[in-house]
Amino acid sequence: MPIAAKIRPSGELPGRRPAPEEAALGTTSKPARRKGRAITIHEVAALAQVSPMTVSRVINGNANVREATREKVMRAVEQLGYTPNLAARSLAAAQGTRIALIYTNPSGAYLSEFLVGALRGAARTATQLVVDTWDGLGADGERAAARALAKNVSGVILPPPLCESRGVIAELTSAGVPVVALASARSSEEISNVRIDDFRAAREMTAYLIAHGHTRIGFIKGHPNQTASARRHEGFQAALQEAGIAPDPGLVQQGYFTYRSGLEAAEKLLSRRKPPTAIFASNDDMAAAVISVAHRRGLDVPRDLSVVGYDDTSAATTVWPELTTIRQPIAAMADSAVDILLRSIRRKDRDIHMVVDHVVAHELVERASVAAPPKD
Known part of the structure; x- marks a missing residue:
């Protein structure tokens, strides 16, 4: 039976191992960024009052962390503006995690926001991102493309309208590939979803x-x-x-x-x-x-x-x-989708089917296009 979970917006996630000179600095109760110096994982750990190993588990999407602890770490990450050093990441791990964002016939402005968010999420997690379009394939062509894709990636992000394709989703999930839908209003026990209300x-x-x-x-x-x-x-x-x-x-x-x-x-x-x-x-x-x-x-x-x-x-x-x-917040939603995929891909208990319905806050933005109606 699927396990449902709520995930808060992730902010800036994965971290890096501190350089020797940084490790020697020690920690303080209220770390603060100094001009020209990057925040370290030890400073995040000190602010969150957890071990550096726990911070590492959270930012790498490890499922074996209590939600309350995960939230403390993420608050510390956001407060400090912690940014990973991707060069310090294991290249082997990056090469082993390939996720895909597949789109078809979206609004150009809408697509650009998705791409910005997905690229940002992939960059900060040292994940390989495959971007492809299935324009003009038709239902049968999309299913065939999904079967081929399932052999080459560890997870898939589907924005509209592909996130509504039952055929594509069936091909991917039957192959055991985790899928995250973006901006779909359809709840599902098969795939995760990042959306607004x-x-x-x-x-x-x-x-x-x-x-x-x-x-x-x-x-x-x-x-x-x-x-x-x-x-x-x-x-x-x-x-x-x-x-x-x-x-x-x-x-x-x-x-x-x-x-x-x-x-x-x-x-x-x-x-x-x-x-x-x-x-x-x-x-x-x-x-x-x-x-x-x-x-x-x-x-x-x-x-x-x-x-x-x-x-x-x-x-x-x-x-x-x-x-x-x-x-x-389309870019942030795509960024969060990367995190959800990685948590699903990297969890130890592969027999548990993790389904996340992540509802992101929307905002009514007032500009200059509304006034009282003209008098009849």
């Missing part, structure tokens, strides 16, 4: 618009092949219901997380006889498209139309006005 985040954003006086709110749904899309729509509906606002199916349009689909959905919403005073798009790419359509129609954002997005990717701050949006 999409329902709660969308409900919070909708309530934010309602608090500004909007009652006629358009919504652009995400791609139907991703469970997070449905949860965001459900959160939107829940906020309307809680505010006593009757849902209007005509104010909901299907999008596909692409800029072009946002253009098409915005045209339909703003062509209505009584258009919405605010539009909530399920990602920043589509929200940026809404602003473009509004400008083309001579509408001022936010005076005539408020627009909000989701994810807080680079698209949110490359449009004018900058977008109010939900911050999904």
